[in-house]
Structures are given as structure tokens and as C-alpha cells.
Amino acid sequence: MPGRSRRSAAPIPVTAGRARCTLSFAGSARPTLNLSLSNPCATTSKVDDEGVATSMAMAGHKKVRLLGLATAGALATPLVAVIAVPRLRLESLLIATLPCLAIGCLLATYWLIRVRVAISAAVERLESASRGDLAAPIPPESTAVTPRLAYAIDTLLARLRDDLSQANDSAARDALTGLASRAHFLRQAEETIARMPADGAAALFFVDLDRFKAINDTRGHACGDRLLAKVADRLRAITSTVCPDGSLIGRLAGDEFTLMCPTLDDDATIDTIGQAILTTLEAPFAIDGASIAVGASVGVACYPDHGVTLRDLMAAADAAMYHSKAGGRARVSRYDAKLASELDERNRLDRELRAAVRHEQFALAFQPQIALADGALLVSEALLRWRHPTQGLRPAAEFLSRAEITGQMGAISDWVAHHAAITAARWHREGRAGRLALNVGRQQVDDTTFLARLMEAFADARAPLERLEVELPESVAMSCSPAALAMLATLRRAGARITIDDFGIGESNVQRLRALPVDRIKLDRVLVRDVAVDHGARTILHALVGLVHGLGCDAVAEGVETDAQIDVLRVMGCDAVQGYAIARPMEDEALARWIGVNAARARA
Known part of the structure; x- marks a missing residue:
């Protein structure tokens, strides 16, 4: 326009x-x-x-x-x-x-409704998967409307099924031996007992290798693992040839194996299986070109005579196995009334020991160690005692093994470290002579955090580490890990002394001895026992003293009980002695009095 x-x-x-x-x-x-x-x-x-x-x-x-x-x-x-x-x-x-x-x-509303229904169905499918249903198909409404989402969920669930299957297979088998794992064996055994008829019977064999720990310590864990695999092969052969059909075999832990034979109530067959286990495992194993003998102790419990639950049967078979070990090993023992009494005693000990840890019913006794040159006090070894409410003081040998088995050792070790640090700090303030020696076993050495906690306890108590001496058994020193050796070296650099205990009865490696961060070596009491009366014993001990000095360490004789032994050891050049000939273990107050008397005697 x-x-x-x-x-x-x-x-x-x-x-x-x-x-x-x-x-x-x-x-x-x-x-x-x-x-x-x-x-x-x-x-x-x-x-x-x-x-x-x-x-x-x-x-x-x-x-x-x-x-x-x-x-x-x-x-x-x-x-x-x-x-x-x-x-x-x-x-x-x-x-x-x-x-x-x-x-x-x-149209938009229609499609939104369909999409919402499809997504809700997909969410419900995922919720059912979270409750364990991985097999149900994807809902058709999700597949039709949201195909990419349905495909993603289906792929995810398929992978989860595969991973779960692999995990179950791995959990069911012990990776080292290929036998049933502990959890899988226990589950199968419980199912077998649950299916047992009213007049059914079964036998449970508990197998523990006799010398496996020494082999593992001296030849290394790799050799020990190969030995366990060969033991498993032999036990598997027994299961397939001697045991009845449906028998179960598994590895519980370490060098412990279990064998359950259902439908077995014949005493002769039970004895045959037990002897087959002993004979098979007594034969030497060829590993890395060496012939290794191990052997086993076997305990047997029968259903329903010795228990109608797997827990009761396991406890009974375990007690029978320990009876075999106590009787000289390489034996088969069947659970009976005597063993039942021993099992009750062991259970009572476990209960009382837990109470002792909870209420700190422990004490430290001290045994002095003197220099042969002048009689001066060098070390007071701390020895753990249990102040039992009704039985008085009990030595560590009566309860420490059960403490390790029941998991109480960590708490007891921390108690010892704490009170040893407090005692060392008091001795330092009082100007008392000598170091405080603590015994540490494999469990404490392998757990390097314990050694770190020990150092921390001394720091908290303001006790100088020069007041500390750590004693570890020869078998532990020969096989402890590089991390443990590094922690021991750290302790030594900080001022503590490191001592090898029970030397001369194991399989020491001189080359390893040279590399260890060690200051002193204690010769085992077995070597000292006959030194005053036997020429051969004197010759061996004299050679060992020379070896210790050649390594740059002090030689200490333990278990010295007579003045005659002291005289011989002095002539040999032994540096220090400890034993009943010097003094018995005593409480701290008595040790203070002993130190005063000994100092007066030395001056005289």
C-alpha cells in the first residue's frame, strides 16, 4: 500500500x-x-x-x-x-x-504418560534387582517406549549375574588348594546334617599338620603353600577312594583340613579312613628338590553321639585332634568322655581369660640377668602372670596359647607394653640399674603396629628406649618379614636393644644372623643343662659362644641353675647368665630389695 x-x-x-x-x-x-x-x-x-x-x-x-x-x-x-x-x-x-x-x-500428554509408565516399570525392575532378583526380564512397556534404557538395565543385570556367579565360585573354593573354602564347607556340612534322617550317622575328621609351622618358618611361605597344595591333593584322593559317596572335604584355615563322611557309622571304616590319612601324609613330599616330612594329627567326632549340630561336632573333633597332638602327634583320636571334660575345661578357660582381659587381672614378674665379669645387673626380664581370682598367680605358659587362638593376645600385649613402659619410667626416675626386657612372639612381630605402639607407650610414659630390650625367639628372627625387620631396626636406632631368645635349637642361618639388627643372643637352656657334666655339651656351647662373639653380639646363657654351670660359662667367655642360680622371678618390690642385696654382695 x-x-x-x-x-x-x-x-x-x-x-x-x-x-x-x-x-x-x-x-x-x-x-x-x-x-x-x-x-x-x-x-x-x-x-x-x-x-x-x-x-x-x-x-x-x-x-x-x-x-x-x-x-x-x-x-x-x-x-x-x-x-x-x-x-x-x-x-x-x-x-x-x-x-x-x-x-x-x-499427543504430548499421551507420550508423557507412556514414558512415565515405562520409567516406573524400569525403576520397579531395579528395585527387585536390589532385593536379589537378577533373572526376571525387563518389563515390555519399558522395552517398547524406552528401548535404550531397557537395554542398559538388561546389560547391567547380565553383568551383575556373571560377576555374582564368579564371586560365588571363588568363595566356594580355597584359592591355594582348590578344596572347599571354610564358609562353603561349613554351609554344605550344615545342609548335610539338616537332611540327616532320624537314624542317620556321620563322622567328622579334623586334620592338623604336625610340623607345618617349623617348615613354614625355616623354608619360607612359598614352600609352605606348595606343601599345602600337595597335602590337599592327597586328601582329595582319600576322599575319592576310601570315603563313602557324598563326603565333603575342605580347608578351614592355615594347615587345618576337615573331612565329613555322611552315612558312616561303622567303627572299622572310621579307623580305616583315619589311618589312611596318617599314612598318606606321613610319606615325604618332594618340593623344590627337597624331601619334606610333615605328618598330621587327626581328631574324629561322630553324629549324633558327639553332637547333633555342626558347632558341637567341630568342637568335639577339634578337642580330639588336640588330644592326638598332646599324645605325641601322628595319631588318630576319637572324642570321648575324657575329652569332653577337657573341652569343658578349655571353654571355661576361655571365659575366664576374657574376664581377665576385661578386668586387667595381670601382673609382671621380673627375673634378673647379671654380667659374669662383675655380677652387675644388666637386664630384668618381664614375665607375664595372671592373677586368677581363685587359683592365684598363673604363668603365661598356661594361658597364652589359648589367648592367641581366641583373639585375646592383642589386648594382653597392649597391657604388657603399657605397664612395662610405666615400670621402665619409674626405674629411670629412681636411678635403678638395668634394662627391662620384653618377650615378643610371632604375632607381635608380624604385627608391626604393635612395635610402633610399644615405642609410643614408652614415649607417653617418658621412659627412654635405652631402658628397653626386646627378645624374640630364634624361629621368629629367622623368618620374620622385611617390614618387621625394618621396625626392629628402628627400635634399635632409637636406643633399644634387640635379643634373639632360645638360640641353638632351631635352624638358624648364619648369613641371616649377620644381617639381623641384633645386639645379644641368649643360648637356650637345653644347651646349658649338661654343660657342667658333659664334655660334648661343653664343646658345643663353647663353639656357639665363639659364633655369637664372631657376630659382634653378647652371649647370654639362660636356664642356669647351679654354681658349677656358672663357673664353666665364665671360663668359656659367656657374657651374662640368667636362671634360678641367680634369682627366681619376683615382683617389682622384691626385685628392688634383691638389687640392694646383690649390690652389697658385689661390693664385698
Whole structure:
């Protein structure tokens, strides 16, 4: 139109569902509204200047007035339209677009509902998987509407099934021997007992290797592992040849194995199986070019005579096995009334020991060690005692082994470290002579954190580490880990002395001795016992004293009980002695009095 400025086309997109509307202005032309709706029944409508729409469809032509009363007809017509509307009012524009908006909203709502249902079904499937159901299929509504999500969930569950299967297989088998693991054996044995008929019978064999610890200590853990694998092979052969069908065999822990034979109530067969185990394991094992003999002790418990639960049977078989060891090893023992009494005693000891740890019913006794040159006090060895409420003082040998088995050793060791540090600090303040010696076993040495806690206890008590001497058995010194050796070296650099105890009865390696952070070596009492009466004993001990001095260490004789032994040891050049000939273990107050008397005797 003349006088009206030309404006460039400016499409304004409006979308709803699958409808598409475009409002544009081209120069002086009338504003045009393009409305398209995806529909197979394509229809085109044109609105003239009077507001009359001409609809052209495949079926024919018809006119519909959009701006009048006939609008309902236009709303009901499916359109793919180009509508030209002059001076379009807002009300007319809304009326023209409502069909598209309504259909789009309906389609969007429909798909949103389907997607929500599909996702809810997928979430429910994941929830069922979290409760352990990994086998059910993915819901079809999820597969149809959200296929990628369904595929991801299905792939995840398949991988979980595979991983779980592998984990179950790994848990069921002992990695070293291939036998049933402890958990798997116990589960199978319990299921076997649960299926046992009223008149059923079974036998449980508890097998423990006799010399495995010494082999492991002297030849190394790698050799010990290969030995265990060969032992498992032999036991597996016994199970398949001598035992009845359905027998179970597993490795409980370390060098302990179990064998359960259902439907076995024949005493002769039980004896045959037990002797087969002994004979098979007594034969030497060829490992790394060496012939290694180990042997075993066997305990047997029978269902239902010795227990109707697996717990009772295991306890009975374990007690019988310990009876075999106490009787000289390489034996088969069956549970009986005497063993039942011993088991009751052991259970009572365990209960009382737990109470002793809880109430700190312990004490330290001290045995002095003197220099042979001048009789001066060098060391006071701390020895653990249990102040039993009814039985008085009990030596460590009566309860420490049970403490290790029942898991009480850590708490007892910490108690000893704490009170030893307090005692050493008091001796230092009082100016008392001598160091305080502590015995540490394999469990404490292998747990390097104990040695760190020991140093911390001395620091907290303000006791100088020069007051501490750590004694470890020869077998432990020959086989402890590099980490343990590094911790011992740290203790030594901080001022503590390191001593090898019980030397001369194990399998020491001189090359390893040279590399150990050691200051003193205590010769075992077995070597000292006959030194005053036997020439051979004197010759051996004299040679060992020379070896110790050659290593740059002090030689200490323990278990000295007579003055004659002291005289011989002095001639040999032994540096120090300890034993009943010097003094018996005593409490701290008695030790203080002994020190005073000994000092007066030395001056005289």
C-alpha cells in the first residue's frame, strides 16, 4: 500500500505437539498465518478478505467461515493449511490455532504418560534387582517406549549375574588348594546334617599338620603353600577312594583340613579312613628338590553321639585332634568322655581369660640377668602372670596359647607394653640399674603396629628406649618379614636393644644372623643343662659362644641353675647368665630389695 513502509519477512514460529504455525509480514501484504499439522488427510484452506475459508481436500472443496458462527466446522477439519487473515484479531488467531494446540497437547500428554509408565516399570525392575532378583526380564512397556534404557538395565543385570556367579565360585573354593573354602564347607556340612534322617550317622575328621609351622618358618611361605597344595591333593584322593559317596572335604584355615563322611557309622571304616590319612601324609613330599616330612594329627567326632549340630561336632573333633597332638602327634583320636571334660575345661578357660582381659587381672614378674665379669645387673626380664581370682598367680605358659587362638593376645600385649613402659619410667626416675626386657612372639612381630605402639607407650610414659630390650625367639628372627625387620631396626636406632631368645635349637642361618639388627643372643637352656657334666655339651656351647662373639653380639646363657654351670660359662667367655642360680622371678618390690642385696654382695 502506498505510504506504508516495507518490512522484511519475519517468521514467528509457534509450536505445539506436531503442529507448526508461522506468522509473517511481507512488505505491505496482509499478515499471513501458516498452520501445518502432520496428518495423512492433507487439507489446504485459504481465507479470503471476507474471512471465508475455502478448504480443499482430496475429497473435494467446501467453504467454512472461520470468523462467524460456522467456526465449529473449521475446528473439526484436519488441516495442513495456509491461512491468509486480514487484520486478524487476537480472538480469531486463537480460535484458528486451538485445534492444533489441543491435538498437540493430547499427543504430548499421551507420550508423557507412556514414558512415565515405562520409567516406573524400569525403576520397579531395579528395585527387585536390589532385593536379589537378577533373572526376571525387563518389563515390555519399558522395552517398547524406552528401548535404550531397557537395554542398559538388561546389560547391567547380565553383568551383575556373571560377576555374582564368579564371586560365588571363588568363595566356594580355597584359592591355594582348590578344596572347599571354610564358609562353603561349613554351609554344605550344615545342609548335610539338616537332611540327616532320624537314624542317620556321620563322622567328622579334623586334620592338623604336625610340623607345618617349623617348615613354614625355616623354608619360607612359598614352600609352605606348595606343601599345602600337595597335602590337599592327597586328601582329595582319600576322599575319592576310601570315603563313602557324598563326603565333603575342605580347608578351614592355615594347615587345618576337615573331612565329613555322611552315612558312616561303622567303627572299622572310621579307623580305616583315619589311618589312611596318617599314612598318606606321613610319606615325604618332594618340593623344590627337597624331601619334606610333615605328618598330621587327626581328631574324629561322630553324629549324633558327639553332637547333633555342626558347632558341637567341630568342637568335639577339634578337642580330639588336640588330644592326638598332646599324645605325641601322628595319631588318630576319637572324642570321648575324657575329652569332653577337657573341652569343658578349655571353654571355661576361655571365659575366664576374657574376664581377665576385661578386668586387667595381670601382673609382671621380673627375673634378673647379671654380667659374669662383675655380677652387675644388666637386664630384668618381664614375665607375664595372671592373677586368677581363685587359683592365684598363673604363668603365661598356661594361658597364652589359648589367648592367641581366641583373639585375646592383642589386648594382653597392649597391657604388657603399657605397664612395662610405666615400670621402665619409674626405674629411670629412681636411678635403678638395668634394662627391662620384653618377650615378643610371632604375632607381635608380624604385627608391626604393635612395635610402633610399644615405642609410643614408652614415649607417653617418658621412659627412654635405652631402658628397653626386646627378645624374640630364634624361629621368629629367622623368618620374620622385611617390614618387621625394618621396625626392629628402628627400635634399635632409637636406643633399644634387640635379643634373639632360645638360640641353638632351631635352624638358624648364619648369613641371616649377620644381617639381623641384633645386639645379644641368649643360648637356650637345653644347651646349658649338661654343660657342667658333659664334655660334648661343653664343646658345643663353647663353639656357639665363639659364633655369637664372631657376630659382634653378647652371649647370654639362660636356664642356669647351679654354681658349677656358672663357673664353666665364665671360663668359656659367656657374657651374662640368667636362671634360678641367680634369682627366681619376683615382683617389682622384691626385685628392688634383691638389687640392694646383690649390690652389697658385689661390693664385698
